[in-house]
Amino acid sequence: MKSAVFAIDVGYGNTKYAYRAASGTVATGMFPSLAPLAASRSLSGYGESVLAARKVAVVCIDRVEYEVGPDVSLTAAYGKTGRALADDYVLTDNYAALLFGALHFAGVTHVERLVLGLPVHNMKKYAAALKERFAGELDFGHGRITVDKVVVIPQPLGSLVLATSTRNGGFGRDDAHLVVDVGYFTTDWVYANGFTMDDNRSGGMPGGASQIYQRIASLIARDEGEEVEDIERIDKALREQAPFFFYGKDIDLGAYVEQADPIITGVVKEMQNNVGRLPNVRSIILSGGGAALYAAAIRRAFPRVVIELIDSPCMANARGFLLVGEAGIKRERRAA
Structure with missing residues (x-):
């Protein structure tokens, strides 16, 4: 084909x-x-x-x-x-x-x-x-x-382009948006006026969803007295909002996600230091497989900016x- x-x-x-x-x-x-x-x-x-x-x-x-x-x-x-x-x-x-x-x-x-x-x-x-x-x-x-x-x-430009294709208005050449792509290993952000990318306020760093999964694995290991090596199953359980099965037990991961919050906050603070307070930004567009994990921390960091979680953020x-x-x-x- x-x-x-x-x-x-x-x-x-x-x-x-x-x-x-x-x-x-x-x-x-x-x-x-x-x-x-x-x-x-x-x-x-x-x-x-x-x-x-x-x-x-x-x-x-x-x-x-x-x-x-x-x-x-x-x-x-x-x-x-x-x-x-x-x-x-x-x-x-x-x-x-x-x-x-x-x-x-x-x-x-x-x-x-x-x-x-x-x-x-x-x-x-x-x-x-x-x-x-x-x-x-x-x-x-x-x-x-x-x-x-x-x-x-x-990578985040893909999410920006998709967002513009599904919305009417709010994406003029002078409209500023911050696109945050929370991946498995990295978190990236693009500050854009229309489709013009601001290099000085765009960036990325290691610190995506996998760091959260690894932290959750270490916390479960502490509580259960056994090493947890298959973080892929933690990823799957969180995406499907299902319990994590480990040695005959169904473990609710919600409390462990909360305990991993300092890792998320650290990444968001680094991004905040790069982009500033964003008084002129129409919205922050969240995408990537780890977007839901980072949404609350980003809302706390930018309380007066509209936060949008893009449909099917992983795709x-x-x-x-x-x-x-x-x-x-x-x-x-x-x-x-």
Whole structure:
């Protein structure tokens, strides 16, 4: 299948993608950003339908096979789930495996414009490397994929573009907004007048949702007397507002989230020091998988500013990336 624009938000927590289906609607998908080494043998295909086959794909990077997909295991012995939490994440083979997995599950074989995002503080360091690595002819074990052009933008701009597309008014060229993208490993913010980004008041830092999950894990370990290594299940429990099952117990995570508040407050204070009091900002737009965790602290920090939690915040950047790519193609075609 050929796609004019394919947008992928390869996050530390989840990989999200969006593209325009043949019907004209926006198709999306998401799976955990886990890329463990593929097993040397599989038992899930046996048992005469007693064991259901998992929705995963084996992706080959430099002759090493990784397993990615919606049904990849959230747990592993001693916490080795195949998640990479590092500042140079986008240069890792894990990142490449997840990106290729998104293309595979969408069934895309030719992309005119691949749109990717980077944390604000990493744009200068890694944008050129992404453009070079993922443009051209690609092969990861499932046939060749052609990518004509790679576009890399600051991650929160995807949420800003999506917000402008779903609202009437309040997004004029002189209207200021602060977009806060709370990811799994980083929190990024963009201060924008219309679509003009203020570099001095935009930034980001390590300190996303995973820090909260790790703090919760340490608190549960203190109370239960056992180490908690699978923070992916804590992430899933919070997103689904479900209890966390641990050694025969259903644990309510609400009290533990409250005890992790000082970590959240520290990140918000750093952002507040960068952007100021925001008397002229029409709204603060919250997006990202950890947006709900940070909402209360941001409201306390900016009590007189309107706070908006974007719909489906986990998918917001990918959907916005798609709109950015489509707008770019339209401009190029008009110019031609």
